[in-house]
Amino acid sequence: MVRVIMGVKGTGKTKQMIDLINTAVQNEHGNVVCIERGPKLTYDINYKIRLVEASHYDMKGYEFLKGFISGLYAGNYDITHVFIDSLTKIVPSEATSLEVENFLDWLNNFGEDNNIKFTVTISADESLASDGVKKYF
Structure with a gap:
């Protein structure tokens, strides 16, 4: 299962993500991982969350990120549950691109096959989202 939270800067995506992460760690019976760019969530989320700083791994494309998630x-x-904060900042791309849609579809299939939930934030205007992205709202 994939859930996308999308909005421009200042719309409360990160606050919503923090709440979802902290709730997940209390309700999930497995491990919760958060992939972020920059150390902005370090002090806001529960210490039990496996926090991954994406900029340490030089993620240049979605194929790399797929391999990274598979390796995790x-x-x-x-x-x-895996949370990905600011997907299009971790892997620079346009939020409306076919690459983003394909990645979200891959996440959905990977999640269904392995019983993992994914929550992803994308910093872009919601009205610009393609149908391939909107199906995960």
């Missing part, structure tokens, strides 16, 4: 899961089959 291969190393820990107890992951039940």
Whole structure:
């Protein structure tokens, strides 16, 4: 299952993400992972969350990010929820691009196959989202 939270800067995406992360750690029976760019969530989320600083890994494309997520899961089959904060900043791209749609579809399939939930934020105007992205709202 994939859920996308989309909006321009200042619309409360990060606050909503923090609330969802902290709720997940209390309600999930497995491990929760958060991939972010920059250390902005370090002091706002529960210490039990596995926080991954994406800029340490030089993610230049969605294929890399797919491999990265697959590797996280291969190393820990107890992951039940992955949060990705600011997807288009972690992997620079347009929020309306086919690459984003394909990545979200891959996440959805990977999540269904492995029983993992994904929550993704995208910093862009919601009205610009393509139908391929909107289906995950």
